[in-house]
Amino acid sequence: MILKKRRDTTVFIRNIMTAGVIMIVLFGVVLTGCGTDAGTNTGTTNTGTNSGTGTLSIRITDAPYPLDLIAEARVTIDKIEVHVSNSPTEDSGFITIPLDTPRTFNLLDLRGGVTETLVNADLSEGTYGQIRLVVSSAYIKLTDGREPTIDVSSGSQSGIKIFPNPPITVAGGLTTELVLDFDVGQSFLPFPAAPKKALEITEFKFKPVIRVVNSTSTGSISGTITNQNDEPPVEDATLTAFEGTVEVASTSSKSDGSYLLSGLPGGTYDVTASHSGFTSSTKTIEVVAGNETGGTDFSLTPQP
Numbered sequence: 001m002i003l004k005k006r007r008d009t010t011v012f013i014r015n016i017m018t019a020g021v022i023m024i025v026l027f028g029v030v031l032t033g034c035g036t037d038a039g040t041n042t043g044t045t046n047t048g049t050n051s052g053t054g055t056l057s058i059r060i061t062d063a064p065y066p067l068d069l070i071a072e073a074r075v076t077i078d079k080i081e082v083h084v085s086n087s088p089t090e091d092s093g094f095i096t097i098p099l100d101t102p103r104t105f106n107l108l109d110l111r112g113g114v115t116e117t118l119v120n121a122d123l124s125e126g127t128y129g130q131i132r133l134v135v136s137s138a139y140i141k142l143t144d145g146r147e148p149t150i151d152v153s154s155g156s157q158s159g160i161k162i163f164p165n166p167p168i169t170v171a172g173g174l175t176t177e178l179v180l181d182f183d184v185g186q187s188f189l190p191f192p193a194a195p196k197k198a199l200e201i202t203e204f205k206f207k208p209v210i211r212v213v214n215s216t217s218t219g220s221i222s223g224t225i226t227n228q229n230d231e232p233p234v235e236d237a238t239l240t241a242f243e244g245t246v247e248v249a250s251t252s253s254k255s256d257g258s259y260l261l262s263g264l265p266g267g268t269y270d271v272t273a274s275h276s277g278f279t280s281s282t283k284t285i286e287v288v289a290g291n292e293t294g295g296t297d298f299s300l301t302p303q304p
Helices: 154-158
Strands: 028-032 044-046 051-061 070-084 094-097 103-108 126-142 149-152 160-162 168-170 176-180 188-191 202-206 210-214 219-226 239-242 244-250 258-265 267-274 281-287 298-302
Touching: 028 044, 051 160, 051 168, 126 154, 126 176, 149 281, 160 210, 168 176, 176 258, 210 258, 219 239, 219 267, 219 281, 239 258, 258 267, 281 298
Parallel strands: 051 176, 149 202, 219 298
Antiparallel strands: 028 051, 044 176, 070 094, 070 103, 070 126, 126 160, 126 168, 176 210, 188 202, 219 258, 239 244, 239 267, 267 281
16 A cells, blocks of 8 residues: 555545545446455455355545646546466466456546446456556646646556555455555646646656555545634545554545545544645544544634
8 A cells, every 4th residue: 555645646435435626546447256266355245246256346536636737637547457466477467357448537527535437347256466557648638728748657558556455355256345546646747846837837747656445444534624714615625634644545625515535444543624725624533444434524714
């Protein structure tokens, strides 16, 4: 799992996640299986299918990013592969998950935990230690109407390697859910760095950063962000969960001020709500795997 000290763009699991700022849990992928080595999985649910095959559900979502600078952020995925952990060699163990056509997703449509299904497929029982996403192109449109050049690395075109920790276990008749948290802020790198205005940006380099979470063994935090002065909702506030000083996940609030911060392993987190023009606020929240901790509301004070 990749843990970051800056804002994430996250890949989250459930369609119940609603829009907010770019949470690269981007788009949704659902994979299923047909197979061999059985295994145990503490993060699975029974789907009633025959033993020997299981379901791997992979979804992508999106985390916070400076929306005042970009109007669109798109990624096109051509191919998905998973790797069987006990294969004799790395190259021989890959199984291709077929796509009818390449799929393009506008990450700004997947803000605040919204997910979209990428593919459904069958997988054998067993353990899978790697996922590859083949990205053919990436696209950014700035708020000033320009479309800067995106340099997509050869590594992205040959396959972005994602290593779940622990590895994915697919068990017969069960569903294993995986979240890929795609960090837009760290994946689309502007040149020059740290621009203040859209017109300062001349190009982007695409270097994907993805956080992996087994959603069946994680929990979530939800609530509403309001303005302390007269209680209107605060849209696009950034919610960030920290474990100590390490950022684990982030999301943003919708137009009605609501948010859902998902993909959090069980534990205690310092959750910070922030927005330009307001004083940030932090609460300590306990998360239980498999549960949603609701009612975690923040009332932000406008700065003088």
